[in-house]
Amino acid sequence: MTECYDDIILVLSKWKDFRELKKDGDLKNFANWILLHENKLVANQSEQEDFIVAQVDNMDEKEKIPDLANRAVMGHLIARMNLFVKNYAKQPFQEIDLSSLEEFRLLQMIDRVKNINKSELSNESLMDFSTVVDILKRFINKGLIIQVKDENDKRASQLQITQKGKNLLLTSYKILAQIKPNIAGDLTQKEQETLINLLLKLNNFHTHFYEEHYVNKKKKS
């Protein structure tokens, strides 16, 4: 039912790209430009990405979802980037007794959002409730956070970071700053900004979707 909107948006986006390049282009120029352009949609640079694009090429779904190859390559590249950072951070974090970037992110959220509770933390961090609870137990045992009763709801408890937790965060920031190589690689300042803006746009879209379909759904059920 809503698929037609995807198509309309796709056509308009294409038309916009085209008119940016050729101010007075007509429909025939547009058609030719599409055909020329579609072939080099994704700049293939490596075997892994080539393989993904080839798999999509074999799928019937690509007729209905014209940007399917883009989506697949994007997911693949984001997963890889995340794994690079994970690998780079692993050893430095072990040295300060943090087992992962996820632990760091949770501790940072408890510092940022005063009196957050466990389920809010699970929503905010996009992590499973059970995983969050496991990590919080370790934090409490290490004295990095404390749990206090919620004044308004005696059954609930709120999380607060301790001075020891704050100190560990400050050390983590220093460690993250020193991590080699630079996560931004050889991107220029301008490329970094472009990348961040595109990721922010994506983040807004997905944060909204997640709240609507995951957080609110959980609340209702």
Add this chain to the structure above:
Amino acid sequence: MTECYDDIILVLSKWKDFRELKKDGDLKNFANWILLHENKLVANQSEQEDFIVAQVDNMDEKEKIPDLANRAVMGHLIARMNLFVKNYAKQPFQEIDLSSLEEFRLLQMIDRVKNINKSELSNESLMDFSTVVDILKRFINKGLIIQVKDENDKRASQLQITQKGKNLLLTSYKILAQIKPNIAGDLTQKEQETLINLLLKLNNFHTHFYEEHYVNKKKKS
């Protein structure tokens, strides 16, 4: 001149989101939904990123590393994007008995790189050797892959995907294509291409670094 297309695309995307939620919503409902929605969105969309930038601002290291805030926000956004995809894929993958995107990625690599061995697979996937070995055991038990002796090195063994494994991959591709929402969110075609090209550039940089400092180091030690 082309700004009007951005606006049209924005309006249509919003309308699409709205009609997905409220099939018979009218213009007035639409207007109310936008107002409600925009307030919520702006309120929390940049809190996490603002906090990160504020932490970096307090650090002495920022004098020496002028793009430190960029790096921190980039790492944060990539981690979030990865978690969104993980959440979206979780349930559909459980239905076909794949426990994670990592499992899918490994199976795809065994399909792509004929006769790959375990340590090559660990390098190629950027994953810990022990994690890879655990997943491979499950694959063998499920009949998705087989291990065969390497003709040239009797101590080593090579991995091969079975027909059952190939079928599961095809099902996975279909499932990934159907995942809602579109991982590329509301990015235009041109923005998608820009993002992919920047991620490809980053991926090249980090793949090279990883091979130099992680894979080769392992080989020497």
